[in-house]
Amino acid sequence: MTTSRLPAALAPWATALSAISPELAVALGPLLRRLDALVGEREPVADVHGDPDGLGGLSRSGRPDQLLPSEWLLADEYPEEFLRRLVDGELLHLAPEFNKPTVRGRMVALVDAGPTQAGAGRLVQLAALLVLHRRAAA
Template identity: 85%
Template sequence: MKTTRLPAALAPWAGTLSAITPELAVAFGPLLHRLDALVGEREPVADLVGDPDGLGGLARSGRPDQLLASEWLLAEEYPEEFLRRLVDGELLHL
């Protein structure tokens, strides 16, 4: 008997798995669950608003003496891009 639909356990991946046969998708099921658990432990999904974690104390505003060295290098090498980032508030400060 052939499987024509995906099991409910594979529903989160239904769109991606639609490119292959349901039988092959079911065969990939255990692997998908293990990969999901592995990636989920290392890269947790968060629906937070605002700046991402891990910026290491960097901010988009501050005094000129707090600018990162890479921003000063940008000012020397690509002054137009530096000015654009300055106006748009994209420069990084410590």
């Protein structure tokens, strides 16, 4: 299939979609775009980190070992208020600082291709693999 027969929205997947019929590629288009947006929200293509370089301030999210000591005191004295702040994302954490950014990423796919995954289930698996392949190549 030539890339000229694909809608512009499917251009990022043109190489992978060249192995299937144009009709199936167009039918997979909305699913590909939705899966790409879903995966992109949860797993960015690359996460910038570097060598730790101390602390850069305060943040509303982080690991438990980065909680401010005053938040742990709140947990001891007023556990209900601590839980409320935890649920509402109001706890303060120390924010780590990095000095030399490096790019890293992660792609994982686990699919069940058994007989119960025929039809629509198989199409979703195909779309997910196409989305992950494009993200891994990026």
